[in-house]
Amino acid sequence: MQSPQQNVPVIEQHDGPAIPRKSDKGLVSAWWLSLVLSTGTLAWLVFVEKGAYMRLIKFIPDGVLVTFQVTVFSIVLALLLGLLTGLGRVSRNKWINLVASTYVEIVRGIPLLVQLFYIYYALGRFVRVPDMVAAVIAMAVCYGAYLGEIFRAGILAIDKGQTEAARSLGFSRAQTMRYVILPQAMRIILPPVGNEFIMLLKDTSLVSILAVADLLRRGREFASESFLYFETYTVVALVYLIITLILSKMVSMLEERLSFYVKR
Amino acid sequence: MRKIVVLAALIALFSAQSVWAKTIVFATDATWPPMEFVGPDKQITGFAIDYMKAAGKEAGFTADFKAVAWDGIFAGLAAGKYDAICSSVSITEERKGTMDFSTPYFKVRQALVVPADSKAKTLADMKGKTLGAQISTTGHFAVKKAEGVKDKSYDEVGLAIEDLFNGRIDGVVCDDPVAAQYALQNDKYKGKLKIAAIIESGEDEFYGIALKKGDKENLALINKGIEAVKAKGIEKELIKKWIGQ
Numbered sequence: 001m002q003s004p005q006q007n008v009p010v011i012e013q014h015d016g017p018a019i020p021r022k023s024d025k026g027l028v029s030a031w032w033l034s035l036v037l038s039t040g041t042l043a044w045l046v047f048v049e050k051g052a053y054m055r056l057i058k059f060i061p062d063g064v065l066v067t068f069q070v071t072v073f074s075i076v077l078a079l080l081l082g083l084l085t086g087l088g089r090v091s092r093n094k095w096i097n098l099v100a101s102t103y104v105e106i107v108r109g110i111p112l113l114v115q116l117f118y119i120y121y122a123l124g125r126f127v128r129v130p131d132m133v134a135a136v137i138a139m140a141v142c143y144g145a146y147l148g149e150i151f152r153a154g155i156l157a158i159d160k161g162q163t164e165a166a167r168s169l170g171f172s173r174a175q176t177m178r179y180v181i182l183p184q185a186m187r188i189i190l191p192p193v194g195n196e197f198i199m200l201l202k203d204t205s206l207v208s209i210l211a212v213a214d215l216l217r218r219g220r221e222f223a224s225e226s227f228l229y230f231e232t233y234t235v236v237a238l239v240y241l242i243i244t245l246i247l248s249k250m251v252s253m254l255e256e257r258l259s260f261y262v263k264r
Numbered sequence: 265m266r267k268i269v270v271l272a273a274l275i276a277l278f279s280a281q282s283v284w285a286k287t288i289v290f291a292t293d294a295t296w297p298p299m300e301f302v303g304p305d306k307q308i309t310g311f312a313i314d315y316m317k318a319a320g321k322e323a324g325f326t327a328d329f330k331a332v333a334w335d336g337i338f339a340g341l342a343a344g345k346y347d348a349i350c351s352s353v354s355i356t357e358e359r360k361g362t363m364d365f366s367t368p369y370f371k372v373r374q375a376l377v378v379p380a381d382s383k384a385k386t387l388a389d390m391k392g393k394t395l396g397a398q399i400s401t402t403g404h405f406a407v408k409k410a411e412g413v414k415d416k417s418y419d420e421v422g423l424a425i426e427d428l429f430n431g432r433i434d435g436v437v438c439d440d441p442v443a444a445q446y447a448l449q450n451d452k453y454k455g456k457l458k459i460a461a462i463i464e465s466g467e468d469e470f471y472g473i474a475l476k477k478g479d480k481e482n483l484a485l486i487n488k489g490i491e492a493v494k495a496k497g498i499e500k501e502l503i504k505k506w507i508g509q
Contacts, residue, residue: 121423121426124426124427124430124432125430128430128431128432130432131427131432209419211396211416211417211418211419211423211424211427213416213417217417220335220399220417221399221400221417223339224334224335224336224338224399224400225358225400227338227339227342227362229336229339
């Protein structure tokens with residue numbers, strides 16, 4: 001199978017650290033440099049400067065864990081929502097299409113912070129979910145809409161001939177989608193989806209507003225008690241950076257795994 | 265010509281202000297009823313606000329209030345973004361290390377607010393439960409010190425109370441006038457919440473005005489004002505007006 005759109009130039013924009021690629025020529029890539037600089041600075045602060053940094057590093061690990069949990073659960077849920085939305089958006093059924101499109105329109109028009117407040121406090125009157133669950137649902141609902149758009153674009157990018165070929169071989173619509181279209185779409189959408197993952201991770205810092213004890217909240221607790229604002233936010237920023245760098249590397253590895261039948 | 269007149273008038277206005285009365289800018293996190301909060305007319309109001317305005321009248325300064333979020337309010341003082349903090353700041357030894365305090369203007373204790381149907385009588389009854397408090401308040405410190413209690417910090421005490429009301433946490437610890445405001449007087453929470461206990465920490469806790477370390481001039485002015493308000497009985501009136509008993 002020829003992979004579609006192989007020679008079409010794609011405008012890539014990143015909302016997090018750029019996803020490192022094999023094609024990045026040169027001895028030192030920006031990714032490596034950032035990683036070395038950030039981990040180096042953090043290590044230097046903790047092991048050489050010690051003092052406050054040591055106490056900080058002992059104070060925030062559970063926050064990092066919470067940030068991680070929120071991210072992972074939100075990603076899983078958002079992917080499901082995104083796939084459903086994407087399929088709904090290309091569906092030929094008028095009503096399914098309308099529902100999916102309306103969901104995307106509504107969610108994309110409300111700032112994430114407002115959505116978080118809404119799901120947590122406004123809906124708290126009817127549904128009493130724990131804070132973590134509310135945070136994950138809000139993140140997933142928001143990012144599900146964005147991912148849905150990416151899925152839709154990926155599905156539409158697959159050449160019409162692919163569908164025609166599969167249908168003439170006797171595949172049903174659902175089978176065509178499952179065995180022919182989606183596997184190819186996956187490869188196209190992985191870079192933008194990976195990008196969304198990184199954005200989602202950074203946006204989890206917003207859940208600290210809901211008193212979820214994530215990395216940022218732990219940092220704020222430490223800072224407002226010790227008055228060490230500079231030290232605290234330096235460490236918090238570095239930790240976020242290191243996590244997003246690692247995540248972007250994971251995405252690029254996944255890309256390589258998925259592109260195994262593209263001629264290199 | 266008209267421009268010049270307007271300019272002259274403006275200059276006169278500003279200079280008049282600075283000549284007749286010194287302005288002291290107070291940062292306040294106006295989410296702490298009845299001490300300082302935003303009233304229905306969108307103006308910052310409350311016991312401490314009236315108190316400082318009265319103190320200004322007595323000592324000859326204009327009290328100007330600036331709304332600032334609690335988290336970071338001390339950093340702003342250190343950075344010189346305002347002259348003082350009037351935001352129910354309890355005077356603690358740790359805080360004395362980084363800022364100066366005025367004469368105390370109000371005595372508080374920490375209260376534990378629980379749902380009306382709760383059986384809890386003391387803080388010890390809350391073992392294994394989650395207690396909320398506003399981030400880095402003395403209430404939050406008390407929760408952190410308590411044995412076997414999970415703490416949860418909020419940006420504003422109102423959000424903690426709302427979470428308690430919605431059943432997400434088991435109690436809230438905050439200053440007693442605030443607890444009374446929410447549990448006994450607030451229309452929404454009245455009858456649904458109650459004050460289970462006053463937490464005895466062994467030492468009295470007082471509110472003071474926080475100033476930048478070494479700011480003798482404003483400290484003297486504010487202290488003079490506070491003492492006058494106490495001596496003239498204005499304090500009693502304010503307590504009657506805002507707190508009741």
